Amino acid sequence: QKEVEQDPGPLSVPEGAIVSLNCTYSNSAFQYFMWYRQYSRKGPELLMYTYSSGNKEDGRFTAQVDKSSKYISLFIRDSQPSDSATYLCAMSDQAGTALIFGKGTTLSVSS
Amino acid sequence: DTGVSQDPRHKITKRGQNVTFRCDPISEHNRLYWYRQTLGQGPEFLTYFQNEAQLEKSRLLSDRFSAERPKGSFSTLEIQRTEQGDSAMYLCASSLNRGDTEAFFGQGTRLTVV
Numbered sequence: 001q002k003e004v005e006q007d008p009g010p011l012s013v014p015e016g017a018i019v020s021l022n023c024t025y026s027n028s029a030f031q032y033f034m035w036y037r038q039y040s041r042k043g044p045e046l047l048m049y050t051y052s053s054g055n056k057e058d059g060r061f062t063a064q065v066d067k068s069s070k071y072i073s074l075f076i077r078d079s080q081p082s083d084s085a086t087y088l089c090a091m092s093d094q095a096g097t098a099l100i101f102g103k104g105t106t107l108s109v110s111s
Numbered sequence: 112d113t114g115v116s117q118d119p120r121h122k123i124t125k126r127g128q129n130v131t132f133r134c135d136p137i138s139e140h141n142r143l144y145w146y147r148q149t150l151g152q153g154p155e156f157l158t159y160f161q162n163e164a165q166l167e168k169s170r171l172l173s174d175r176f177s178a179e180r181p182k183g184s185f186s187t188l189e190i191q192r193t194e195q196g197d198s199a200m201y202l203c204a205s206s207l208n209r210g211d212t213e214a215f216f217g218q219g220t221r222l223t224v225v
Contacts, residue, residue, distance in 0.1 A: 006153075043219045046213055090153070090154075096208055097167065101153030
């Protein structure tokens with residue numbers, strides 16, 4: 001079992017839909033959780049960062065962490081074609097150390 | 112541009128040759144990380160530095176790989192005697208050394224070994 005599991009998709013939704021992206025993990029020591037967006041042949045771009053459990057909202061994006069279930073989610077409201085990309089979850093147990101990434105979920109938003 | 116900068120963006124090399132990549136982190140960031148990403152996978156950690164000290168190396172970093180950050184600013188990643196399996200995107204990231212751990216990535220160097 002990999003430390004971080006993420007369904008690779010692809011996930012296809014119409015413009016305006018609410019998108020839910022998820023990751024599960026096995027290491028209960030993880031405390032720092034991130035979501036990155038990666039366009040084809042580009043570097044990952046940090047979207048959301050969360051420490052420990054709880055929710056965080058930034059514009060159309062909401063990140064949720066449920067440490068009791070070892071489950072994290074990213075919600076995208078009013079999805080746009082420009083949101084079409086691969087979304088990577090990442091996590092670590094200590095601040096500033098190696099991040100463990102999921103495989104990434106490929107999202108396609110059609111207009 | 113004040114982001115993480117990587118050079119070159121693309122490199123094609125013949126098997127057995129040595130290659131070196133450069134990363135310039137965000138100027139005030141004292142932590143610098145190297146990751147490798149293959150097609151359809153998430154980035155995999157290789158190594159990281161705090162200032163000039165290399166603090167952690169992954170088992171993925173074989174003897175053919177070496178990374179340096181001599182003055183605590185830019186870093187280089189060298190691969191000796193390249194193999195076809197080394198073909199990947201090599202990503203550099205940087206962060207501040209404090210409680211929050213947001214790491215910002217560069218655009219990567221895409222290596223193709225033929």
